[in-house]
Amino acid sequence: GLADEGEVFTNNATTANFTGLNLTSLTHMLVEPSTGVLGDLTISDSGNFGAGVKVDTATYDEVGIISLEALTENYLTAGANIEGNTPYVGRFTPHHFTVKSVVDGDLRGTCNVDDLQVAGFDLPFVYSGQMLSDALATGALTYLNINIPSIVIEARNKNDKLTQNYFDDFFKLPESSFVRLIPTADTVIPGKDGNLINLQADLGTPEITVSAGEITYLYAESDNFVYLHEENSEVNEFTSSIDLSMVSIIDSDDVETLDYDGDDLNGLILTLHPDGKLIRFGRAQL
Known part of the structure; x- marks a missing residue:
C-alpha cells in the first residue's frame, strides 16, 4: 500500500519497509508572526530512509513559528506523490542580543517646571541640594530634552545576524528585563x-520600543538628580x-545581551556617561 498522503501522521506506526528512498523536498512556510519575514532553513541531509526512518538536522535563522512539508515524488514509480506536514514548528527565539549603539546624553540645569518644557533650555550651573x-x-x-540617554540593542541568531521577527508577541523584553544601577554618588569628584x-x-x-528586531531603550525624560547639600559637598x-x-x-x-563595555569582570554590560553640568555648593537665599 501507499503511505498516508497529506495527513498529520506523527501517531502512526513506522512503516519499516519504506527504505532506500529520499525526500524530493522539505519546505517551510511562515506561520507567525504573520507580518514577519521567512527565514532560511538549513538542512543537513542524512541520506535515504532506513527502516522507515530518516533523521536530518536543521537550523532556522529567524524568530517565530513555521510549518514543514515533506514530499517524496513518484513513489514506487507509480506516479503518486507522498506528502506529510507539521503545521507548527517552534517557537524559535533569538540566540543573543548585541548593543548596536548608545547615546550618552547631556545633563542640564533648570529652575522650575516651565523650564523643563523648553527644548534646549539649560542653566550654566546648579547648586548642591537645588530642587x-x-x-x-x-x-x-x-537631561537636556533634545539629547536624552538611550540604548539600541538587536536580537540576533547564532550566526550573529539580525532576527527581524522579534516583535509583537515574540518580543519578550519588558522593563524588568533591563537591570540598571541607580547612581548614588559622583563617579570622579571626592568631597x-x-x-x-x-x-x-x-x-x-523608560520608553521601550521595538521595530524588526531592533529595540530602543530611552531613559525617562522625567529623570532628575540632586547632589546632597551636606558637609562632604563643601568643595x-x-x-x-x-x-x-x-x-x-x-x-x-x-536570552542575554552580550557585554558591550569590554570588561567582562565589572558586573556590567555597559555604562552611559551623560555630559556633565557645573555644580556649586554655596547658595544665598534672600
Whole structure:
C-alpha cells in the first residue's frame, strides 16, 4: 500500500519497509508572526530512509513559528506523490542580543517646571541640594530634552545576524528585563572627607520600543538628580560625573545581551556617561 498522503501522521506506526528512498523536498512556510519575514532553513541531509526512518538536522535563522512539508515524488514509480506536514514548528527565539549603539546624553540645569518644557533650555550651573522651585521633590539636574540617554540593542541568531521577527508577541523584553544601577554618588569628584560626593537619583519609567528586531531603550525624560547639600559637598565647583550603568538585559526566555563595555569582570554590560553640568555648593537665599 501507499503511505498516508497529506495527513498529520506523527501517531502512526513506522512503516519499516519504506527504505532506500529520499525526500524530493522539505519546505517551510511562515506561520507567525504573520507580518514577519521567512527565514532560511538549513538542512543537513542524512541520506535515504532506513527502516522507515530518516533523521536530518536543521537550523532556522529567524524568530517565530513555521510549518514543514515533506514530499517524496513518484513513489514506487507509480506516479503518486507522498506528502506529510507539521503545521507548527517552534517557537524559535533569538540566540543573543548585541548593543548596536548608545547615546550618552547631556545633563542640564533648570529652575522650575516651565523650564523643563523648553527644548534646549539649560542653566550654566546648579547648586548642591537645588530642587525645582515649584516641584520640591524634583532635582534641578535633568537631561537636556533634545539629547536624552538611550540604548539600541538587536536580537540576533547564532550566526550573529539580525532576527527581524522579534516583535509583537515574540518580543519578550519588558522593563524588568533591563537591570540598571541607580547612581548614588559622583563617579570622579571626592568631597571634603575624601569620599565621593553623594547624590540622589530619581529614575522614572523608560520608553521601550521595538521595530524588526531592533529595540530602543530611552531613559525617562522625567529623570532628575540632586547632589546632597551636606558637609562632604563643601568643595570648589566641579563638573558632575553621573554614570548610568546597566547590569544586564535578559529577556523572559533567558536570552542575554552580550557585554558591550569590554570588561567582562565589572558586573556590567555597559555604562552611559551623560555630559556633565557645573555644580556649586554655596547658595544665598534672600
